Amino acid sequence: MIAVLDTSAILSGKFYFGMADQVVTSPSVIKEFSEGGHSWRLMQYSIDAGMKVIAPPESAIEKIREAAIDTGDMENLSEADVEVLALAFHLKNSRLFTDDYAMQNVASHAGIDYEGVLQEGIKKKFYWRYRCASCGKFVEAGIKECPVCGGKIKRVRWK
Template sequence: MKYVLDTSAILSGKDIPLDEDMYVPSGVLTEISEGGRWHRKLEMMRSAGLTEMSPPGNLMDRVRGHASKTGDDIRLSETDIEVIALAIHVEGTILTDDYSIQNLAKSMGVEFKGIAQEEIDEQWEWEYRCEKCHRWLKEPKDECPRCGGEVKSARLVR
């Protein structure tokens, strides 16, 4: 089995299967501070065969495009996008407790497993709604173009 690790998998403190093929994008490595206990865990995982790899740019673009369609784009970091793209590239399962990563992975047909928390069981899409006039918007805005009211994100279950 191939696994792609998100930062949350390393920071969970839970055991990760070291006898499997494990991959991590460089963005995850930069999110873990040097010298701390999590960095030591990361170094142990590297010595057990953790492979650092960057996903191809075309897969990064594909994931970004899909995130834009579901509304997850404002919730995901570039590292999160890397994790999903790398999982597609190596045909692996993502290990993550990040619900936004899980949501987009699910909508793209990418396998994932939670580490310290249960996986999501519903898939969400995000839209934006004016608190004042209740108009629905597809794109995030600071204020409603119709009435100037505050716009908040709203979750839609698919």
């Protein structure tokens, strides 16, 4: 099994090397660490222990973006999140390790095996839509103000 780690998995300090044949992450995850300090040392330790940094193909990134749009989670994913999901999607016999519920939701939708790091993980997949808190009109993701009444847009669970 290939363990694909997001930032939270690296920061947890858990040792994945005994349970996986290979441990990998994406370049965007590495960029999230600033040089110096405890977080940087955890990331460096993982690399020194054998963690590989692999960029996923663009085709896998597109598939993940489509899945995130389908579930309504795209607004809550960073570029690093999308890249790690794409890497797990691309690699066969892999398991994604993350505590991010939006990532777990997209992973479930895309057929990616995942596991929580310090949290148990989601039990079922959710779909999200965006709705005006004042008038109830549904709008596209990314809109912050209702085009009908000017109210605030909220993310609501759908299905």
